[in-house]
Amino acid sequence: MVQVGETGRLGRGAITGAPVLTRRGWLAGDSPIRQVLRRLRRNRLAVTGFGLLLVILAAALLAGFLSPYDPLKMTVTDRLTGPSRTHWMGTDNFGRDILSRILYGARLSLQVGLAVMFLTTAAGIAFGMLAGYFHRLDNSIMRVMDAMMAFPAILLAIAIMAVLGPKTVNVVIALSIVYAPRTVRIVRASVLAIKELDYIEAVRAQAAGHLRILFRHLLPNALSPLVVQATFTFAYAVLAEASLSFVGAGAPPPTPSWGNILSEGRIYMQAAPWITLFPGLAIAATVLGLNLAGDGLRDVLDPRMKT
Amino acid sequence: MALYIARRLLGVIPVLILVAIAAFLLIHLVPGDPAMVMLGSDASPQQVQTLRMQLGLDRSLPEQFIVWLRHVLRGNLGDSFFLGRPVTQALMERLPATMQLAVLSLIFSLLIGVPAGLIAAVRQNTGWDQLVMATAIGGISVPSFWLGLAMILVFSVQLGWLPSGGYTPLWDNVWQGLRTLTLPAISLGAMQAALIARMTRSSMLEVLRQDYVRTARSKGLGHWLVLLKHALKNAMIPVITTIGTAFGVLLGGAVVVEIVFTFPGLGRLVVLAVQRRDYPLVQGALLLTSVIYVAVNLAVDLLYCVCDPRIKYE
């Protein structure tokens, strides 16, 4: 929308193509990405979400600088002390500083979340496009996806972790397997939606190879829902990692993860509630940020997609 | 229509077979076996091997799978190693509890989510809308077990209003049953309530914009009558789809909540069975929950078609 008093260039809107007055600066320009970023900036939800995520990301990256203590160091005499000047978030059962553990835990949760997000997106693109484009593969692939989705997510994750063994990398594998089917469905749906369109027929008539059609023409259509789903998958992964650690099937100690700080603190809930309070808040804040960002992206990329 | 139903039903079969294979493989691939658990950590290797042979665990995996599958196709899920009773019976004993929890959670999320979404849609962009949406998004972000723990701390331990765990079937004692189910149902349902609120709001907004709604209003029918008759029915369609997935989520997400509240449901049974490597029970339970999930989704899909005749099905 054009604001009174704004100076700038006349550009074209991304989806409708209507004239849009834009500001100068790094957000100026016509490319679709720039236009998306501009619209995102105006969306309050998205800004809050991404802002929150940036803070958490910064905390994770700078954990080494920001942590007042070594997250693994046990000072048994200081155990179970509440928030104080020396320990802003108190100490846990082993005498470890919780703030430091939360900062390093952010690293783990974000790493797991990002890895799962990338893996599911890759799987989604691969299998979703295959299923949507090649009708013969569609049935088999989707039956497998249906079977995977028929299992309760957390049970499947627990079972896979039990098979693979207690390592962080296995948490990523387990959660990617659990959440991949949703992404596959989305990609497949978007491929199906435009597969029969005229211009695809036209391109095919030009004897363009399958790969070219898939990646140059069909994939871009899937990008919007993919990106939105990616943020939600990230959120599910963070929550699922916490749940897995809670039931004892997550990342191994003594590496801090928000989930295992919560789990270890559960037994002290009445005596030392801060141990469960702060990781819970951290998880909620991250998931909140991701949800807001995802909502914002959805509003901006394709308001028709609102479900 | 009948053809569509038939095709959908047929399509379910390969899914169930895949589920059976996955359920079998998963638990068998987990290191450790029930013989060691049964005999305790001090048993000698010969004792363990003898027991394994008695349980039929010394045969090859494909062999064991075929044996199990044959029994399943005849309706026999086998006997649990640890519970000394047929798997079907063990599952049926737990199913009512899980069903009550899932249904109650769903009712809770619908009771909270649908009206909230409606209000937000009708009062779009006002304070109500913001409030509802903020709460909703908060509800999606909070881990269900954290919510459960917090509620136990407040409502059970501090205030003593509600029990912290356990279960009384509703048909034994409605009041006590509701008391034991309340906190777990809320923990489980909170996230679903938030999702349903958001979905109701957006689908309601979509419908309200439609021409035929505006026409109806202009015809002078009562404000609320318009809403209820036309808009609601169409807005409910995506919500009904959500119920299908919500049910699946509830059956699965129930696991962690069941653990927090020591609720004797299917989720805890499966986790315990996995811990003890009770192969027939794990396989049977995974198969059962998957079948329920597939069945519920099929029903929802068919309901979807009935509700909206404008939808074409391939």
Place this chain on the structure above:
Amino acid sequence: MKRMPWALWVGAISIVLFLGLHLPGAEGGAAAPIRGGTLRAAMTASAPTLDPHSGTHLAIREVGLHIFENLVTFDSRFQVVPQLAERWEISAEGKVFTFYLRKGVKFHNGREMTADDVKASVERFLAVSPRRNELDDLERVEVVNPSVVRMTLKRVNGAFLAAVANPICQLAILPREAVEGRPINKADIIGTGPYKFAEWIPDRWVRIVRFPDYKPEGKVDTGGGYGGARYAYVDEVRFIPVPEPGARVAGLQTGEYDFADFLPAPALTQLSGDKNLVVEQLGPQNYPAVYFNHTGKFKNLKLRQAVLAALNMEEIMKVANDGRGRLDPGMYFKEQVWHSNAGAELYNQKNPAKAKQLLQEAGYKGEPVIFVTNSDYDYMYKAAQVIQQQLAGVGMDVQIQVYDWPGSLAVRKDMSKWDLFTSSHSTRFDPSANDFYFQAKTTFFGYNNPALEALIEKANATTKFEERYKYYDQIQKMIYEDVALLRLYDHYTWQGHSARLKGYVPWVAARFWNVWLEK
């Protein structure tokens, strides 16, 4: 009628007083027991089976010891006392045991117990029980007459009577039709105890009800134990598995449960203030232990000594059990007649300098040490983490792997996959119960020490307490000097119950006889 002489009156009154003082429960002193009520007990785990011969799991005997009885059992001081056998004789050379059974003992199905049932039960135990190797020296069991059973051994075995009495995977006596030919887990749950089996809904509860035809024998053992007179005052006991410690505590506070087993240490302060509850400390119930894999890098004595030197048991105890425990080097607890202080100077050295020195001498070059622990027993899990930190402090790179309990057992079987392993030893009723750890044929951590095995042989070749004690004292010394395994600390546990529950004595495991519920 003529007036009775005053002597007769005095006599009559004395008799009445005498009888009154010896009525059940009056020995305790204060209140008289009340019959009736249902005792709802929240336990930690679900029993995998109720068949008493089938497993060593704690939950099996928690219920089982109320339903079943052995020929002989242990009293509160861990001495063997009569139960179904009113007395026994050991032949001069020590190879023949003759048990004289009590008469008129009824099974829960109404039939009277005879020597045939004893023989059938023993034979079935030998067929399926994981503990049957303890009776390897048993040559034959004979029925001499309906109330006398004779067991003949191949050679003298000092631990035989203890094996018969052992409540862990108990040698319970069941009717022959309940056990003959039955595979593991499949015996009928029919015993001779003060309670009989009523109902089992797995993972919901086990219900036992009073057996009206039970006749308690002897005196009430006020210190604990499994013997003596056992009265069932409550109508019914419900064992409810509640694996979540927080849920057990919460249920106790709200009155859902009358008894809760294994209370978590953090809950104790808030529970002690509650006037409706009683918190009982269950002496030391077990001690956590760490096993070395003697076939791997810990074949090296100096490396093991380094670990022993580095550990600070007090710190471990503080974290793993909130400091509630006792530091003690003994393989048996102070409360047991078998306790010894041999090797005490090597226990709890907390000497990092010495540890570093020993590491150097051992030639340790920083290879990763795999420490397997489990998520099911949180004190083991916590102890492992503290140990890892303490060893990191002296330069040892320890990596922890967490599995669930059966998963960790599966890993333990593969000697290439671990170096250290956490476990715990619950109360041993007889030192012979620890023998198999140190014998090359039966050990599961690769231990091989002929000198120690020779000592074990000697201890088993005599039935006299003083001699056996001497040998086990030397064995303990060797365990420390050879660093066969690590014993961490005496782990106290707690149980809590409603103030309405009277007569409860905490001892080794939950015992619900001679207890009653006040209104």
